[in-house]
Amino acid sequence: MDITTLVPQFGGFVWTMAAFIIALSVIVAIHEYGHYIVGRWCGIKADVFSLGFGPVIYSRHDKHGTRWQIAALPFGGYVKFAGDSNAASGKDEDAMNEAAADPARLRSTMHGAPLWARALTVAAGPVFNFALSIIVFAGISMALGNVREPLTVDAVKPLPNAVEGLEKGDVLQAIAGLEIPSSTQTPEYRAYMDALPLEPVLDYTVLRDGVSLTVPGPYPQPALVGSVGPETAALEAGLASGDVITGVDGAPVFAFQQLKNAVESSEGRPLLLDVWRAGEILQFTLVPKSTDEPQDDGGFVNVLRIGISSDSAITAATETPGLIESVQSGVAGTWRIIKGSISGLWHMVTGAISSCNMSGPVGIAKVSGAMASQGAMSFINFIAVLSTAVGLLNLFPIPALDGGHLTFYAYEAVRGKPPSDGALRILMSIGLTMVLGLMLFALFNDIFCP
Structure with missing residues (x-):
């Protein structure tokens, strides 16, 4: 392979990784800041606020005694509260024993604070993720108008x-x-x-x-490309927003429905598309991909798709919605993602749809790059979608995730005492194993799923 082939591939890799790191850093920063600020409001001291893991590149201490740092591996982050032994909020027995002699100091630790303070602090991370999504969707609603x-x-x-x-x-x-x-x-x-x-x-x-x-x-719904989805046949072939598809395998088309019918009846064979782009006629060959497509009733249907959305022939006049209406739109958009994610996960668990619908870090990185390449609005929208997904995932009742900690707190509220330290260590180990297994499974999908 010569250097002229390597250069664009390397450039694409750098672009994809940059977009992925930016998206992940924003989401992690919001999530961890939720933990930090609500913990501070609840009287719990944060020792460290870290973006990234590994060797520290930059750090400073604020007036509250928290060390803010940026670490070399930009794939996550954490808040280490007083009394924590690690980023996963395990208990530091020595620190807690030292704090036990001073009620005020004990109260400022994560493990010595009242149950309500600990619960609010843990729940704040996912809540801030959802809040980010609502704000972004509301802003997009105001920008695009109704x-x-x-x-x-x-x-x-x-x-x-x-x-x-x-x-x-x-x-x-x-x-x-x-x-x-x-x-x-x-x-x-x-x-x-x-x-x-x-x-x-x-x-x-x-x-x-x-x-x-x-x-x-x-015709109001021509074969006009509105957007191109990530990891789709259309994106791989080079289709772009604004393209107009005028023919499929030599047969003329003018309506998006004609294109959709041709794709669905293709049986997965390659299609030759005639495309009008800014006055020039181009040709693209692509192979439709089998897709589990969500339906209005919450189910899924397996169909062939090339990965584009339609656009109207007419740009309609718009009006800017009010703040309340925009926020309502943001809440509705976030709720749709939550419902869709839960439905998709349930259908994967029951075998109704392929487990290949679950993407891991490689797949998410590819989507990040694809969305960033389509413009700021698409990338910001993607960050909001991913923020909702991260917030939802963290609420699953798995030890080591926020939802697992909240489950322990619910147990404590009912029984009047927390699980024993030995039980917590075992459960946390099980939780970490489950999370690692899930990540490996998703990575397997990234590598081996078509």
């Missing part, structure tokens, strides 16, 4: 064989004689789009300057 109702044209996207007729400011009333639903955010609107005649040019009834007109316009 589609103005009634549906109003802001622009018509560039397409091959462009149809002149629609103008900015046109209020859409009907397409092909079918009245447009009052809201675009309902199942009825999707059903309406599916019911439109499958023709490249349709008649639009619009209200323009107070006058109702009928003008020609493009």
